[in-house]
Amino acid sequence: MVMDDVWTEKYRPKTLDDVIGQEQIVRRLKSYVKSGNLPHLLFSGPPGVGKTACAVALAKDMFGDAWQNNFIELNASDERGIEVVRNNIKNFARTSPLGEARFKVIFLDEADALTADAQSALRRTMERYTATCRFIISCNYSSKIIEPIQSRCAIYRFGLLGPKDVETMVRRIEKGEHIKVSPDGLEALIYVARGDMRRAINALQSASTVTKHVTADVVFETMSIARPKEIEDMLKLALNGQFMDARNKLDDLLIKYGLSGNDVVDQIYSAMFALGLDEGVLVDLVDRIGEADFRLTEGANERIQVEALLAHFKMHGEAMKK
Structure with missing residues (x-):
């Protein structure tokens, strides 16, 4: 498959008007385009919600046809150390903008992957080259960005799309x-x-x-994702005290879809709220799901954790009948 056939690139917004689901943020970004000026920006939010799309679309609207000459996109997860700041970023930031542009834009994606030393060096670079360069910093977790960088940026928090x-x-x-x-x-x-x-x-x-x-x-x-109803049926079997039937249903799902333990836990969490359980039972089960998710992240046996989770559903089902 050639790059032109990758739909995530083919349908990436060309302008801010094309961005979907982030109307308030787009409205504020358009005001920068209208004024012709831009502060340092920090985009924070989950993946796939439009952070990169907004950064590129903003550059296109701001610089027009010359946007590629005054915009560079770097992914901090490729090079996490201080050298990427001292070399790649600094060399681009110190040069003057081309054409009629008043400044260049550096888009630093996945900046929460930068080491603390690299972020400290970045802070100084942002301070020194403000006259010729603006930074757009993108991250999934703003808490992983040091406070001195956050205080230098206008922060935009992107939410999940509806x-x-x-x-x-x-x-x-x-x-x-x-x-x-x-x-x-x-x-x-x-x-x-x-x-x-x-x-x-x-x-x-x-x-x-x-x-x-x-x-x-x-x-x-x-x-390779199970239907929500199939997950619900498995949970209902466990709640009705039919643990072995629920376990067999789990086997069918694992064979049919090739799900991992984390996939099953995620889908169990999504499906359980449709079962009409009492709030107290839901609280206990959510707590148990969180524990199973943590153990899987730490490398525990997937099969044991998921079956233990089904066992808890069975025990809560029996308790509700009494």
């Missing part, structure tokens, strides 16, 4: 790629995305390689 936002992009791609997405296929894409537009687009592209008529079955099969 179902309507995902639907808007799916319909745009559906028209552009001449495919058909069924209503249940759209619901499946929204479920798979969980607020991440990149994940939704990748799921749609993967499904479209199988068939031009994208349905829920195709989406779940290509993304």
